[in-house]
Amino acid sequence: MLKGFQEFILRGNVLDLAVAVVIGAAFTAVVTSIVTAVINPAIGALFNAETLAEALPVVIPTVSGGEATMYFGAVIGAVLNFVIVAAVVYFALVAPVNHLRQRAEKRRLAGQPAVDEATPPTELELLAEIRDLLAKRDGAPPAQ
Structure with missing residues (x-):
């Protein structure tokens, strides 16, 4: 059992995956910071709130007779954060790799080597x- 774990850890893919997770987390922190500090206040101003997290409040009564507030603006902010991260990942990583794959496939079909010599x-x-x-x-x- 330990031998199998050792083989798994020593594979190159595990290290690549670890690097990708760390870079992804750092990148997400940058995007979250931009959304929280710049985009949320700008959109929140449209809804007459200090930030998007405080926008679109809905007050509902609780069982104990008090009130609870739901902030739908916070959900909109999370969706915006996700869409921005997904767009950057797509346009910075997925689209260029797909383009390179298509070029390599065209070269292969033309009988040329897929990569330069x-x-x-x-x-x-x-x-x-x-x-x-x-x-x-x-x-x-x-x-x-």
Whole structure:
């Protein structure tokens, strides 16, 4: 059981995922700050509230005879935050990667290599080459 966990942790994908989560959290903090400090007060002013979190209040009676206030502006603020983060992720990451994939596919269909010959080999290609060289040195056939 521990051996399986060790193999999982030592995979390169886990480190990539950890870096992505940290960068994503930092990026979300930046977007949240912009939404909270700039966009929410601007939209809140339209609803005659100091911030969007205090906009569109709805007062409802409670069972004990008091009152509770629901702020629908806070929900609108959270939705705005989500939409902005999603838009930036799409336009900064997803769209460019999709564009590169489409270009590579067009090159492949045209019979050209998908990547320029000047592009350095990937880590996987280097490891496969090292494996084949070691196998050749030991006299064993290269693994496929």
